[in-house]
Amino acid sequence: MDGDPAQPHHTNRLARESSPYLLQHQHNPVDWYPWGPQAFAEAARLDKPIFLSVGYSTCYWCHVMERQCFENPAIAAEMNRRFVNIKVDREERPDVDALYMTGLQVLTRHGGWPMSLFLTPDLRPFYGGTYFPPEDQPGRPGFRSLLVGIEDAYRNRRSEVDKSAGQLVDMLQRLAQPAAPAAPLTLDDSVIEAIMDRSVADYDATYGGFGAAPKFPRQTLLQLLLTHQRHQPNPQRMRMLQHTLDAMAAGGVRDHLGGGFHRYSTDAQWLTPHFEIMLYDNALLAWVYAEAFQQTGRECYATIARGICDFVLREMTSPHGAFYTAFDAEVNAQEGESYLWTAEEIIRLLGPEDATLFTSVYGLDLGPNFADPHHGDGLPDKNILYLPEPFEVVAGRFNLTVQQLAARLAPLRRTLHAARLKRRQPLLDTKIITSWNALMIRALAHAGRILVEPCYHAASVRAAEYLLAHHCQGDVVYRVSRDGVAKYRGFLDDYAFLAQALLELDAGAGVSKDRWVDEARSLASVIRDRFAGAGGGLFFSDAEASDLVVRQQTAADSPLPSGNAVAALLFLALGMPDAAHEIIAAFAASMAEVGEGMSSMLQAANEYLRRHGPVAVAAGAQAEEDRPLSPQQLAERVVTMAASWVSPSELHLRLSILRGFHINAHETSAGLVPTEVAVAGPDAALVAGIDYPAGQERRLAIAERPLRVYEGNALIVIRFNVPRAGPDPLDLMVRFQTCDDKACLPVVTRSLSIAIT
Numbered sequence: 190m191d192g193d194p195a196q197p198h199h200t201n202r203l204a205r206e207s208s209p210y211l212l213q214h215q216h217n218p219v220d221w222y223p224w225g226p227q228a229f230a231e232a233a234r235l236d237k238p239i240f241l242s243v244g245y246s247t248c249y250w251c252h253v254m255e256r257q258c259f260e261n262p263a264i265a266a267e268m269n270r271r272f273v274n275i276k277v278d279r280e281e282r283p284d285v286d287a288l289y290m291t292g293l294q295v296l297t298r299h300g301g302w303p304m305s306l307f308l309t310p311d312l313r314p315f316y317g318g319t320y321f322p323p324e325d326q327p328g329r330p331g332f333r334s335l336l337v338g339i340e341d342a343y344r345n346r347r348s349e350v351d352k353s354a355g356q357l358v359d360m361l362q363r364l365a366q367p368a369a370p371a372a373p374l375t376l377d378d379s380v381i382e383a384i385m386d387r388s389v390a391d392y393d394a395t396y397g398g399f400g401a402a403p404k405f406p407r408q409t410l411l412q413l414l415l416t417h418q419r420h421q422p423n424p425q426r427m428r429m430l431q432h433t434l435d436a437m438a439a440g441g442v443r444d445h446l447g448g449g450f451h452r453y454s455t456d457a458q459w460l461t462p463h464f465e466i467m468l469y470d471n472a473l474l475a476w477v478y479a480e481a482f483q484q485t486g487r488e489c490y491a492t493i494a495r496g497i498c499d500f501v502l503r504e505m506t507s508p509h510g511a512f513y514t515a516f517d518a519e520v521n522a523q524e525g526e527s528y529l530w531t532a533e534e535i536i537r538l539l540g541p542e543d544a545t546l547f548t549s550v551y552g553l554d555l556g557p558n559f560a561d562p563h564h565g566d567g568l569p570d571k572n573i574l575y576l577p578e579p580f581e582v583v584a585g586r587f588n589l590t591v592q593q594l595a596a597r598l599a600p601l602r603r604t605l606h607a608a609r610l611k612r613r614q615p616l617l618d619t620k621i622i623t624s625w626n627a628l629m630i631r632a633l634a635h636a637g638r639i640l641v642e643p644c645y646h647a648a649s650v651r652a653a654e655y656l657l658a659h660h661c662q663g664d665v666v667y668r669v670s671r672d673g674v675a676k677y678r679g680f681l682d683d684y685a686f687l688a689q690a691l692l693e694l695d696a697g698a699g700v701s702k703d704r705w706v707d708e709a710r711s712l713a714s715v716i717r718d719r720f721a722g723a724g725g726g727l728f729f730s731d732a733e734a735s736d737l738v739v740r741q742q743t744a745a746d747s748p749l750p751s752g753n754a755v756a757a758l759l760f761l762a763l764g765m766p767d768a769a770h771e772i773i774a775a776f777a778a779s780m781a782e783v784g785e786g787m788s789s790m791l792q793a794a795n796e797y798l799r800r801h802g803p804v805a806v807a808a809g810a811q812a813e814e815d816r817p818l819s820p821q822q823l824a825e826r827v828v829t830m831a832a833s834w835v836s837p838s839e840l841h842l843r844l845s846i847l848r849g850f851h852i853n854a855h856e857t858s859a860g861l862v863p864t865e866v867a868v869a870g871p872d873a874a875l876v877a878g879i880d881y882p883a884g885q886e887r888r889l890a891i892a893e894r895p896l897r898v899y900e901g902n903a904l905i906v907i908r909f910n911v912p913r914a915g916p917d918p919l920d921l922m923v924r925f926q927t928c929d930d931k932a933c934l935p936v937v938t939r940s941l942s943i944a945i946t
Contacts (some may be wrong), residue, residue: 203276208670209514209618210246210278216358218265218812220346221653222274224285224736232273232310238343238863239312240272240336243281243286246618247414247517249524250320253895256522258332264323269339273310278516280622281669284501284680284730288361288462288737294318295360298823307339312738313354316342332432356736365741366724369809370778377803381795383940384784385417385426388791390867392429396458397436397504401862403463405453406437408473409746409788412701414790415480415729420799434481438493439574441558444528444657445551446606447504448496450474452518460575461559464525464615468505469749471497472628472924479636494636498645501629505756507621510651511659512629517616524561527612529571530605531557538608539601547601550594552577621670623660623679624749626652631693635866638697646697653694656687657708664715671792681720681729681752688759689710713763716756725775727753745791753815754789758796766801773797777806781821823933827927828852833944838877840943842866842905842921851898852925855886858896861925862936866905870919870939875913880906898928 197216206223214221222228232239242259244251258264268274278303279286280410282333286304288871292314294300307516316751324331329337343350388410391400398404414430417423440459442451449471451462474496484491505513520526528924532553536544536732549555555577584594592779630649637645637840659675667685687710693703719731726742729752734740745751753772760769773794776787786792797804827847844864846852857863868876882904884897913919921941927934 194869198751207674207676208278208281208620208669209247209616209671210244210251210280211276214259214276217255217259218262218269219259219267219274220265221274224275224277224282226736228273228275229310229312231503231737235273236310237271237273238340239308239309239310240268240274241277241280241289241304241306241314242275243277243289243306244302245515246616247515248302249463249465249518252522253518254303254305254320254332258321260280261323264333266470267336271336279304280618280620281677284734284737284741286744286830287729288739288741289314289317291364291741292361295357295364298929307343309343310355312736313358313759315354315357316908333751349813353459355612361739365598366722366740367726367742367744367776367779369724370806372808374777374781374806374808375803376773376777376780376794376798376806378798380781381791381798384791385413386869387922387938387940388413388785388788389426389429390785390869390940391924391936392433392446392458394432397433397822398454398457398459399433402454403455405748406442406450406470406474407788408470408477408544408656408748409750409792411477412480412750413788413792413795415484417795418484418905430481430486431487432491434478434493437580438478438489439576441575444500445574445576446602446609446841448495448500449504461573462525464518464528466615466624468501468512468514468622469628471501472622472625472632473506473748473750475501475629475632476635479632479639482560483639484581495640495642498633498636498642501633503650505617505618506648509655509659510648511621512626514618514620514622514625514650516614517620520613520615523564525573526560526804527609529559531575533920535605536773539603543597543601546597547605549584549586550580551575554815573646573868619671621655623656623666623668624682624686625689626656627683628749630656630690631686634693634697641788643748646694649690649694649697653691653705664711666712678731678733680758681716681727682749684712684716684720685752685755685759686750688716689755689762692759692762692894704866708761709759713756713759713765713768716759717768720756722775723793727756727772732811734876742775744779745786748787750789751787754787754793755795757790761793761796761800766797769793770801770804773804774806776785777804778809782825796830810854820921824927824937825939826937827934828925830923830939830941832921832941834913837908837914840907840909840913840919840921842941843906844899844903844905844923844925846900846902846927848901850904850927851887851900852897852927855881856883856897861896862924864899864903864925865906865923866907867924868907869922871877872909872913872919875909877908877910880908913945914946918944 198465199216199218199220203211203221277285290300295303296317301919303320306314308314308445321332323333325334372496396912399407418427427505434552436459442454442459442462449466451469452467454466455463455465463926475494478490478494509558513630518524532548535548553573557572558568559571560567576861580591580594584591611652630652633645633649666683667675668677668679668683691705691709720727720744722728728740728742730740744751757769759770776790780787780790829845831843833841852864884899887898888895924938926936
């Protein structure tokens with residue numbers, strides 16, 4: 190019947206795909222192509238530019254742009270008339286995502302999803318952005334206007350487009366391989382310690398975690414802290430780690446009924462999550478909490494690790510034993526709808542007596558704490574479950590022991606969880622991704638051994654058997670499958686993570702199972718044959734890759750561990766130190782400069798140093814100034830600093846900001862990164878106060894309201910309770926984010942060592 194919402198008006202080529210993200214777009218009026226030769230040939234035949242849209246199935250803003258732009262018939266008609274339109278699932282093709290994200294960062298100095306790029310028919314990028322609104326807004330073009338302008342440039346200013354595309358591809362080629370150091374460099378314990386200090390410089394002493402809102406778990410940093418702690422204990426970092434683990438476990442970012450963790454917290458307190466649930470987040474956190482239990486003996490960490498593992502086995506495991514990819518963030522276009530509660534619902538389901546206990550434990554007695562950010566009047570009307578007080582405090586208030594309280598709560602949580610499952614559930618992405626499954630296999634094997642849970646080890650074996658049978662054909666590992674159909678040649682992550690997981694299975698086998706080690710060695714051999722680069726690092730895509738304009742070598746965590754770092758750890762575990770040395774040396778200069786974003790590579794370097802000693806790297810022939818600056822490098826260079834003592838108890842820190850840029854003031858809008866100064870070490874206890882300038886109010890295109898910023902010069906005054914004396918220098922950590930009028934660069938954390946005069 191005409192107008193029946195059950196009957197789609199359009200169906201495009203994505204209907205033949207298996208990716209849930211691509212299938213979400215199969216009924217858009219956009220004439221979408223999947224990434225592949227058919228789309229490339231059509232663009233060349235028609236001499237049309239390509240519009241490339243990259244996202245993933247549980248990306249909120251991807252859904253927003255779909256609803257506003259891709260489902261709009263008028264905008265879709267413009268897209269179809271002017272472009273060949275390609276849709277990519279970044280989880281299926283992380284190589285495409287990584288390459289063009291680098292291009293986007295070079296073009297705009299920022300990135301994110303949805304990623305929207307315009308390419309020439311031969312796949313060279315020349316313009317891009319992220320989310321675009323459908324119509325023009327003050328200071329920001331709408332998507333409809335952008336389509337017209339981009340096609341006009343391609344038709345009528347082709348030489349400019351070709352020049353821009355050529356220059357960008359040249360930059361990508363030069364950025365695709367790690368830079369050698371400008372001067373000889375030795376990675377030793379002192380260098381590792383300095384990078385680790387920088388890595389934890391943005392620790393939030395109030396709420397736990399690292400960085401400001403939105404706050405991510407930073408699992409690879411947590412893994413680094415735990416593995417470093419095994420052999421080089423550091424009580425201060427261990428306190429940071431435990432505070433962070435406790436805060437995340439108490440917050441709404443953890444699903445207190447289901448046991449899993451949401452993707453990140455939108456606030457600094459870990460209260461309000463972005464409600465996506467990703468397999469890789471939970472795999473990494475299961476490993477972290479199990480390891481934390483092993484090192485500390487705190488039973489609460491074992492409970493949390495079990496909760497994660499049980500959640501994945503119950504709700505994210507296929508009938509064949511492999512693990513699904515993700516749960517969406519929204520239901521009925523409402524963020525987190527299925528996870529929210531009212532006090533009235535709790536009373537109705539549990540009865541008055543049990544509801545009184547439950548609401549006191551999980552914060553409902555404090556009133557509603559969640560307002561949908563995109564619907565309603567902005568006033569909180571529902572509750573995210575969280576733990577506003579430690580169990581010990583609540584147990585004492587009800588004259589219970591902690592054990593008695595836990596026993597009372599367990600059946601109440603089960604009752605509410607069963608009721609929640611009767612609601613409409615968020616979309617479950619049923620792709621099977623090799624690398625993400627490997628992380629979960631490793632976590633289950635690790636947790637099974639530490640927690641003495643044979644069922645976890647059995648589940649990890651079952652999943653590994655599935656991958657080896659269905660994702661591995663000969664010496665080729667495939668990236669992804671759905672409904673039993675495997676596709677796309679695997680990437681470095683898929684090979685390295687799987688091999689590492691198999692070694693973890695061997696460690697938990699009780700008796701040696703040579704099969705797991707043999708399979709891991711075979712994968713390591715393929716990695717060396719197909720992914721090796723001339724400089725010692727490994728390419729992300731294998732030598733058979735033919736549909737990318739550039740192959741990349743990367744070592745930054747993403748938040749997944751770096752494939753290069755995991756390969757180095759794999760080689761060390763297999764007794765191949767020379768292969769590990771090549772990788773670590775290739776990225777030594779990057780570690781020294783921006784190692785705080787390379788926790789996994791730092792873990793590999795630390796493991797190598799512990800076994801084999803320092804890594805010496807010669808200076809490169811290419812001068813640093815000949816290499817294009819990455820967004821991180823540019824961010825590092827925008828602000829210079831000078832410190833001077835005006836008295837023994839007062840230090841002045843002067844920031845000089847390059848013209849055309851600004852940094853956020855200390856008192857800034859919610860969601861922005863403030864400029865912050867922290868005194869490190871024992872001197873922190875001597876600080877009487879830090880005085881920041883008010884800054885200037887600026888109205889910028891990137892913000893809906895005026896922002897308070899620092900431009901030109903800013904003076905920060907640090908006052909001490911007593912005159913600072915002694916031979917040791919004062920150590921400062923300075924954190925800021927640089928922006929211009931259109932975009933922001935990555936956050937910078939800089940350490941300063943200031944002599945006492």
